[in-house]
Amino acid sequence: xxxxxxxxxxxxxxxxxxxxxxxxxxxxxxxxxxxxxxxxxxxxxxxxxxxxxxxxxxxxxxxxxxxxxxxxxxxxxxxxxxxxxxxxxxxxxxxxxxxxxxxxxxxxxxxxxxxxxxxxxxxxxxxxxxxxxxxxxxxxxxxxxxxxxxxxxxxxxxxxxxxxxxxxxxxxxxxxxxxxxxxxxxxxxxxxxxxxxxxxxxxxxxxxxxxxxxxxxxxxxxxxxxxxxxxxxxxxxxxxxxxxxxxxxxxxxxxxxxxxxxxxxxxxxxxxxxxxxxxxxxxxxxxxxxxxxxxxxxxxxxxxxxxxxxxxxxxxxxxxxxxxxxxxxxxxxxxxxxxxxxxxxxxxxxxxxxxxxxxxxxxxxxxxxxxxxxxxxxxxxxxxxxxxxxxxxxxxxxxxxxxxxxxxxxxxxxxxxxxxxxxxxxxxxxxxxxxxxxxxxxxxxxxxxxxxxxxxxxxxxxxxxxxxxxxxxxxxxxxxxxxxxxxxxxxxxxxxxxxxxxxxxxxxxxxxxxxxxx
Amino acid sequence: xxxxxxxxxxxxxxxxxxxxxxxxxxxxxxxxxxxxxxxxxxxxxxxxxxxxxxxxxxxxxxxxxxxxxxxxxxxxxxxxxxxxxxxxxxxxxxxxxxxxxxxxxxxxxxxxxxxxxxxxxxxxxxxxxxxxxxxxxxxxxxxxxxxxxxxxxxxxxxxxxxxxxxxxxxxxxxxxxxxxxxxxxxxxxxxxxxxxxxxxxxxxxxxxxxxxxxxxxxxxxxxxxxxxxxxxxxxxxxxxxxxxxxxxxxxxxxxxxxxxxxxxxxxxxxxxxxxxxxxxxxxxxxxxxxxxxxxxxxxxxxxxxxxxxxxxxxxxxxxxxxxxxxxxxxxxxxxxxxxxxxxxxxxxx
Numbered sequence: 001x002x003x004x005x006x007x008x009x010x011x012x013x014x015x016x017x018x019x020x021x022x023x024x025x026x027x028x029x030x031x032x033x034x035x036x037x038x039x040x041x042x043x044x045x046x047x048x049x050x051x052x053x054x055x056x057x058x059x060x061x062x063x064x065x066x067x068x069x070x071x072x073x074x075x076x077x078x079x080x081x082x083x084x085x086x087x088x089x090x091x092x093x094x095x096x097x098x099x100x101x102x103x104x105x106x107x108x109x110x111x112x113x114x115x116x117x118x119x120x121x122x123x124x125x126x127x128x129x130x131x132x133x134x135x136x137x138x139x140x141x142x143x144x145x146x147x148x149x150x151x152x153x154x155x156x157x158x159x160x161x162x163x164x165x166x167x168x169x170x171x172x173x174x175x176x177x178x179x180x181x182x183x184x185x186x187x188x189x190x191x192x193x194x195x196x197x198x199x200x201x202x203x204x205x206x207x208x209x210x211x212x213x214x215x216x217x218x219x220x221x222x223x224x225x226x227x228x229x230x231x232x233x234x235x236x237x238x239x240x241x242x243x244x245x246x247x248x249x250x251x252x253x254x255x256x257x258x259x260x261x262x263x264x265x266x267x268x269x270x271x272x273x274x275x276x277x278x279x280x281x282x283x284x285x286x287x288x289x290x291x292x293x294x295x296x297x298x299x300x301x302x303x304x305x306x307x308x309x310x311x312x313x314x315x316x317x318x319x320x321x322x323x324x325x326x327x328x329x330x331x332x333x334x335x336x337x338x339x340x341x342x343x344x345x346x347x348x349x350x351x352x353x354x355x356x357x358x359x360x361x362x363x364x365x366x367x368x369x370x371x372x373x374x375x376x377x378x379x380x381x382x383x384x385x386x387x388x389x390x391x392x393x394x395x396x397x398x399x400x401x402x403x404x405x406x407x408x409x410x411x412x413x414x415x416x417x418x419x420x421x422x423x424x425x426x427x428x429x430x431x432x433x434x435x436x437x438x439x440x441x442x443x444x445x446x447x448x449x450x451x452x453x454x455x456x457x458x459x460x461x462x463x464x465x466x467x468x469x470x471x472x473x474x475x476x477x478x479x480x481x482x483x484x485x486x487x488x489x490x491x492x493x494x495x496x497x498x499x500x501x502x503x504x505x506x507x508x509x510x511x512x513x514x515x516x517x518x
Numbered sequence: 519x520x521x522x523x524x525x526x527x528x529x530x531x532x533x534x535x536x537x538x539x540x541x542x543x544x545x546x547x548x549x550x551x552x553x554x555x556x557x558x559x560x561x562x563x564x565x566x567x568x569x570x571x572x573x574x575x576x577x578x579x580x581x582x583x584x585x586x587x588x589x590x591x592x593x594x595x596x597x598x599x600x601x602x603x604x605x606x607x608x609x610x611x612x613x614x615x616x617x618x619x620x621x622x623x624x625x626x627x628x629x630x631x632x633x634x635x636x637x638x639x640x641x642x643x644x645x646x647x648x649x650x651x652x653x654x655x656x657x658x659x660x661x662x663x664x665x666x667x668x669x670x671x672x673x674x675x676x677x678x679x680x681x682x683x684x685x686x687x688x689x690x691x692x693x694x695x696x697x698x699x700x701x702x703x704x705x706x707x708x709x710x711x712x713x714x715x716x717x718x719x720x721x722x723x724x725x726x727x728x729x730x731x732x733x734x735x736x737x738x739x740x741x742x743x744x745x746x747x748x749x750x751x752x753x754x755x756x757x758x759x760x761x762x763x764x765x766x767x768x769x770x771x772x773x774x775x776x777x778x779x780x781x782x783x784x785x786x787x788x789x790x791x792x793x794x795x796x797x798x799x800x801x802x803x804x805x806x807x808x809x810x811x812x813x814x815x816x817x818x819x820x821x822x823x824x825x826x827x828x829x830x831x832x833x834x835x836x837x838x839x840x841x842x843x844x845x846x847x848x849x850x851x852x853x854x855x856x857x858x859x860x861x862x863x864x865x866x867x
Contacts, residue, residue, distance in 0.1 A: 327738055351740045365738055368731035370799045379728060379739040381721060388719055430739065 020050035024213045025070065025101060025182045029079035032065055032237075039065045042079070043239045045232050047182050052208045053215040054228035054245070057257050058449035062237040063217045064106070067184045070215075071103035072096030102180035106187045108171050112160035117142035119159050120174045145173040149203055163313065165196035172203070183207065185216035189223060190447055193313045193475055194509060201227055219449060221250045222478065235259055258451050279303045281469040282355075282438045284324055287333030293319040295493035297333075301438060301469045306460060308484030309473035311512050316493040317473040318360050321440045325357040326350040327365075337437065351380070354437035358427055358444055360473075366427045367415050373397070374411040377429050400429040405455055421452025428459060438469045445479060457483055477505045550793025551805030553841055558812040565819040577818070579700040583692065585814035586702045587612065587768060587778070590761035592785045592792075592806040593709050594643075594754030599789050600717070601747060602730035602798030603650060603657030605754040607642070607664030608761075608785060609778035610672070615639040615762035617672040620681045620773040623766075628687045635766075636759040642668065643755015647748035665782060672775040681773040683766070692767030702764065706807075709757065713803045726750060730798030784813060787835055 025047045032040040040062045047053055055063045068074040070081060072093045080087045083099050093103075110119045120142040142155045151169040159167055168188065175183065185204070189197045204227060208214050218224050224231065224245075231248060233240040233256040240256050285298045294316045301307045309317045322328035324335055326345040335342040340353035347357075359365035367376050374397045397411050404425045415423055424444065431439055441460070445453045460483065464470050474480050480487050487499045489511045497511045565572045591608040598605040615638040623631025642664070649660045694701045717723035725746045728736040737743045766773055788809035794801025817831050 325738070327734075347737055348740050348742060357738060359734075359738055364732070365734045368728050368735050368799065370731045371727065375724060375728075379724075379736070379741065381740060386720055386722070388721060388724065 022049045026082040030076045031078035041237045047213040049211045053230045054224045055217045057234035061234040097178045100181035102175040103184040110159045117155035120145050145177050149173045164191045182213040283336040285334050288331040289323045290329040299495050304467045306464050306470045306484045308480035308487035311490035315490040356431035356436035356439045358441040360442035369416040376415045421448040441472045554791045554809045575698050581818050582703045587761045589810045590757045592810050594757030596803045596806045597750050598754050599794045600730045601726045601750045606661040608758045609781040610665050610668035611642045611758035612762040614668040614672040615759045616765045616773045635762045639755045639759020643752040647751030651744040651747035683771040688767035689771045
């Protein structure tokens, strides 16, 4: 792809006329305050041509704020940003972009209803004459730009119809068309599947080898260690350390991010031959859903067991979990629990039978963002009480907040003001208070920092130890391998294989991606 | 995992520490109808300075009386907007209920007539609710269809004429007083208080906000979204039913099926001006109440000055709506900044 990348759209600098290692952007003593809060405190980092620079830190450590300062989204309160040694006072994203700094944010800035071609050229006037779009030109340019990121899609498709990873590539292609010299990627892999992460990693390497400076943030330690040349750790807005990636391991990184050694993780082990774990608490057979994404899935989970669900995106994990809980309409299938047999249940029936679901998307399905922590936590009603009582409610909420380690959070704060990890704990509490017999969790740690992840794991393990059955669907295999007693792999809407603890990532992936045998 | 005294203290301290923010939270809601509250007070003060009798019992009761029908319609509509929908059919529902109730009064007496008014309102509301919740139809379109159809139905029943009742009970109820208060104003107050209590002190009320705020999350939390939706439109219909009784009284014991034409827009404007966001999940009946009373205060005041043309009321309503949206916008910006600050401070502790 490198050789045919010579087009008018590809910036000359990407093709390597900047010497590798040359200083491109230097941030000096950047500070940023939000009211009384110091988001960045005297941070100095430099970015060099050809270098892949990872910025790591927990949520709220200031990574995104730092990126936003570099990309002109925010104006630093102190310090300066030098591009090619010239101090810049970015006033806008547009200006930063003109000077060669471009960002791909976590939230993609594509317009779902417009075509791929229009999105790629969005914000550029290249394909218009006097403000009137020239379609043939637009399409030609878009195809070239997409070629460069090795994306082969019909450019007349609406972006909405692309997969998440394709959308991301479209966004990257768009940003590259601005001829950046420093490319900032904020959590580029957060919503990608393993296979797509590989594609992205290759693309980033390719870009860097051509002389582009790349900086990215990620919560996945493995890919940071694999990809980065240089690692900068931020904690509480303070620059802790910048180090060459060689010789660094996960423990080093995490201890600097968290500021303390994390308790060593002991995977719990249950023995399925143990009598108390033999009873199955949930048996799902032959589920088909109306949306056609689950095609005859069956699974079984035992008392006190944590069952993982792996599979590529589109394999039907979310759809299966949501159909068991009755959110996604079922065509057929049987759900057996101890005293209940459900067929195409509603969420209320599923709850009555002892099921709970922590959905994959907090903002869309998990929480009512405009309501308070307390109201969200107590939304799962118990009993037939009509009148609310402030005292009774806060007593219960207090108990759960303390149990889940939310002790620095106010009950009456809007849930939208909490960090992702805190929000997820509130949603967990909302289910745990009902003491479900089987708790279904879909991507429970997506977008959550390392420390909160570890806490959520130990909460789930404690629940399982008390006899709750738990099903966790996740795109992060290491998470499943660490947490789960067994892992069910889904492919094309069915559970194709179930692995016992001890399976390797490779074994599971090979089952997840292999062509369906008839 | 037992909870220690210390941990409880810590959370309570966090709550107290946040209570400025919480007060912020309330402030954020208050200014939404603060705009209309401020101009309302200003208008009252100006009219009072100009006419010394403006705040007299009779004048106040007369303003409240003329506002009463839209007031009740507004209470119902507010609920439907909080739940994430809207009931545009309120005025035709009231007219239809008044026609049916009036016909029944003519045949079976006042008691039956009033019951029929309420029942027709309730039934129409339930029909709206079922269409919206069960068939998943768009609330705007369903109630827009209802707006047209129910008035048509009312005119069909009366064969496009006006029904004049022989009884005077409705009229005398409309103008009756206990001490300084008119029955009507007490009725309005009662409906306002009951709805506020339901919204803020019951689980049903919280469910309405949850459904309006995020219906997916509400459904996934086991809230009976359909039932809540039907109930909300039923309540709106019932409010229209009550309003229909007042309508007969207001028109001196007669029923004119075109009497409320266009009122649904006044009411919708009041709901928005009163701080209930069109997207659902926020707001409340108090702001709507203020906004409606404000409209009729202006009406009355301009009348007293000698401006009888209704276009002034229209112009003022339009300008105020824009004003309210602007204030909302400014609030949102401030709020966003605060949320960013808050989430950073939260996660960095």
